[in-house]
Amino acid sequence: MARPLIELEGIGKSYGTFRVIDGIDLDIPRHSVVSLIGASGSGKSTLLRCLNGLEDIQQGEIRLDGEVISGLGIDHVALRRRVGMVFQSYNLFPHMSVLGNCTVAPVITGACGREEAEARALAMLERVGMRDKAKAFPDQLSGGQQQRVAIARTMIMQPEVLLLDEITSALDPELVMEVLDLVRDLAQQGMTMLLTTHEMSFAREISDKVCFLYKGRILEEGPPEQVFGAPREAATQSFLRRVTAAGRL
């Protein structure tokens, strides 16, 4: 079997005495979608942020395509061009137009010239259905449109893997679908993705693998049918019962 694109081995991280991540092993094969679910505070966002060096880890090792990307001496700026990330909110730069948001990174990092960056940006905006808003500013867009632009902006950098941290949590319910549709498209095109979400039915549908995080550990992982359909652990069962009661499944 081919080497996984991302390998996490014995990851540990503490804030002071508080153990946020407590020994996590996880493989993310190329072209696969892995979802992290779990209660608030279980360490989902922190784990994601460790993967592109926004947080450092104290134990273990993270490898991207076989290369170690955790620990001292890592060029985070270079790493982040390979590992794209989109957040829950405040993604777009409010003082730049949609096009400006999309071209600032490729131009400043020298990935390509301004003209090529704009051409690439417009093509990507076309793909997410936002080309006609290229000149608009973020405050003129709906939350769903903003998130689509944020995803396009990250994709322009042609990352090898995409980290999505609850990208629909701050959206009005009627805007969630347009963003999830886009993520589904990306998955079909073979984008490797690691995402956290509260949209359980979406996680169930899109994921190749679902991991249930509990107190900084992966308590249960497996194909979505197994984790959602026949959870083994009591904590997973009670978590799923609670989200079902909240109408999220």
Place this chain on the structure above:
Amino acid sequence: MTAAKILDAAVSPGMGEGARQTPPLPTGWPLAFAAALAVASVGIGFLAGGSVAILAGESMRLVGAIAAALAVAFALGIPMSRALRARRLSAEAWRGGVPVAARVEAAHARHHAFTAMGLGLFLLPVLAVATFLTINDAVVYKTFLRGDVILASLVDVTKAFGANLTIAVAAQVLSMLLGLLLAIGRSLQGSSFALVRGVCIFYVDIFRSLPAIVIIYLVCFGVPLMGIPVLSDGDPMLYAIVALSLTYAAYNGEQFRAGLKGIHHSQISAAQSLGIPPGAVLRLIVLPQAMRRIAGPMLGNFIALQKDTALVNIVGIVDAFTQAKIYSANYYNLSSVTVVCILFIAITIPQTRLVDYLVARADTKEGR
């Protein structure tokens, strides 16, 4: 009829049983307050009229006083009489069992009473100032507002005001640069930069504690005294600029720091996640957003700096104030200093309006 119903009937006469009505809002105290203000205004109008009219001749005094008092009484009498009439109508309507009309008339009465009050609160200080300026044969007016002295000093004082503007603009540029460095230094993370953070905090603490006039004195007299080659042979203007830059760098630095802190951390995470290098994150993402937010308060600091340029007169630089003092000594009159006041007011008021606008914009519209 129960006791409660009898009570209700008393509160809402003629309204029938059970329909309890809230009485109109009070009109008594607004009218009383307005009346008191009116009496005071008429009195001070009498004084002001007298002391203005006497400038046209002793015989005019009483005429002026009475004319002014009557004018004030007339101006305040109109809203007062309207208020009284509405109050009477309100009471009649209430007794007549028409509570809605009673409330409407009470509202009118209050409106007119407040109008009278507002007019009184305006006339009172204006008339007091007029009295102050003209009393005792207009001695105040002649001390501060003598036309011939103003005209004689106008050109020289305005020219010297150029020094104030030069110092202000140069010190603003320098203090913003230094302030930005202080803010960045103070927000550096990690143990390696602990000492840098310490230095920046120390600098800001020190220079915010010291009066600008003391710094100007120390720099402008101290540096030449030290006799260091090149450094000690500078222009006093240059020292003044440096002194004010040092002082205002502390204020501007704090302003920058507040601006940098106000940027949502997700903005920085998002920029970093795109692979934008740290320097560019600061330059392209953080600073532009911070500047929009702090433009208002920053301009406020600049206005304060402009006014503090008048302090350089203590080290003998010929600014507008120094020049005006020369004229005031020659003429034994302060009207030349009034010119200085007018110049400062003229440049400051447009800027304060701009500050208000910028602050309002930053409040209402995040970002752009």
